[in-house]
Amino acid sequence: MTVLVTGATGHTGRHVVSDLVDAGVRVRVLVRDTAKAPEGVDVVRGDITDLGEAAEGVDAVYLLWPFFDPKGIEAAVEPLKGKKVVYLSAMSAEHGGVWGDVENAVRKVTDDWTFLRVTGLATNALGWAEQIRNGVVRGPYGQAKRSLVHERDVADMAVKALTSDHARQTNLVTGPEAITQAEQVRLIGVALGTPAVWEEQPIAEAKTELSRQMGAEFAASALGYWASLVEEPEPVSLDVVRVTGHPARAFEDWAREHFS
Ligand SMILES: NC(=O)c1ccc[n+]([C@@H]2O[C@H](COP(=O)([O-])OP(=O)(O)OC[C@H]3O[C@@H](n4cnc5c(N)ncnc54)[C@H](OP(=O)(O)O)[C@@H]3O)[C@@H](O)[C@H]2O)c1
Structure with missing residues (x-):
């Protein structure tokens, strides 16, 4: 399988990339500045609001939405139709807000979603x-x-969700x-x-x-x-230990x- 990692230069994404590579998974990253891209992976330069090229041919996506505004999310996730999407969300998504809007947009394009609500x-x-x-x-x-x-616990959760059957799960991290x-x-x-x-x-x-x-x-x-x-x-949740097998x-x- 090939996994697209967005936010690959960020705190969680960089661990998602290295853990997937260590697990033998093919990784593609979307970066704004190729000089910052991790080594040993397929690199696509672009903005997260335009995932068309980056998402082409991938099976799964680690998604974050690095804005406080959901404007543009529906168009941004359109290229993820039918793919496995693991989205770094927030506990507050249960009350809507930007994270809730992103979750809803993801739900509209795929049934294979995991929301990691931190x-x-x-x-x-x-x-x-x-x-x-x-x-x-x-x-x-x-x-x-x-x-x-x-951030390593988020990455561990994400890698588990990206590489196993983990559809339609909302985890509290x-x-x-x-x-x-x-x-x-x-x-x-x-x-x-x-x-x-x-x-x-x-x-x-x-x-x-x-x-x-x-x-x-x-x-x-x-x-x-x-x-x-x-x-x-x-709250303190047990989802990290339940999904990854190790305590938070x-x-x-x-x-x-x-x-x-
Ligand atoms: N902080 C919290 O407590 C909290 C709580 C709940 C959810 N979250 C979610 O976690 C996310 C942050 O995750 P993180 O800590 O792993 O990342 P991070 O360290 O904040 O880094 C952000 C990443 O997003 C990339 N990025 C920013 N704007 C972009 C754009 N327009 N197009 C493409 N890439 C872009 C950055 O790339 P560059 O290297 O190019 O800048 C970087 O890789 C937040 O956006 C938020 O939605 C955070």
């Missing part, structure tokens, strides 16, 4: 790198408890426990050998900053979600791998 990726914490080196991370809702996911954002910062500080603490940022200031990055609507919904996680932590990787280990 709570949040641990790689989000890389955005704190500079602040952590200075010892203080400012952000809203330090007591929000998140079950962040190691989480870390092994929910820990506060303040604790995440502390653990990264431990990994670095430099104490790091959380400093609560006023919500209005956070809203302005986030709106600049992801748009006002998305920022408002993210803030509301984090606020809810102070009282009710993100701990945030502490992720921090050591990325910050020491």
Whole structure:
């Protein structure tokens, strides 16, 4: 079989590519910059909104949609008709939003879909790198408890779904426990050998900053979600161990791998 990997230069995609290659699967990647393409795979240069050439002749696709807006998704997935599609989604897809819209568009073009709904990726914490080196991370809702996911667990799930009979499955992909954002910062500080603490940022200031990055609507919904996680932590799912046979990787280990 041949598998097309989108987002192949990204955090999850790069592991999907190398794990598939190790498993002896033929891989094609879609990249915007061929200089960044992994070695030993078939390379197609292009944009994710135009999958026609990249999808030609492939059996399966690892799909992500790297936008906060679903505009253009229906046309983008049209070339995936009838193929196996494993989409990196989000837990919030159950309430619609961009991830829900992408799932619906995928369902319309194929019956062989898997949705990997993650709570949040641990790689989000890389955005704190500079602040952590200075010892203080400012952000809203330090007591929000998140079950962040190691990107390798997403890749393991994806490879399993891409290479076996896994049609019409929605998996909830989480870390092994929910820990506060303040604790995440502390653990990264431990990994670095430099104490790091959380400093609560006023919500209005956070809203302005986030709106600049992801748009006002998305920022408002993210803030509301984090606020809810102070009282009710993100869930912990057993889907990683059920599908891959190994437990989900701990945030502490992720921090050591990325910050020491
Ligand atoms: N962060 C979270 O907590 C969270 C939660 C739920 C779901 N997700 C999903 O996870 C996705 C990110 O996955 P990731 O961490 O593996 O990726 P990532 O590290 O964020 O990298 C994004 C990838 O997408 C590629 N890309 C971006 N725009 C593109 C375009 N217009 N055409 C073609 N390729 C494009 C990038 O290629 P270049 O090298 O060319 O930039 C890169 O390979 C998000 O888009 C989101 O939908 C994230």
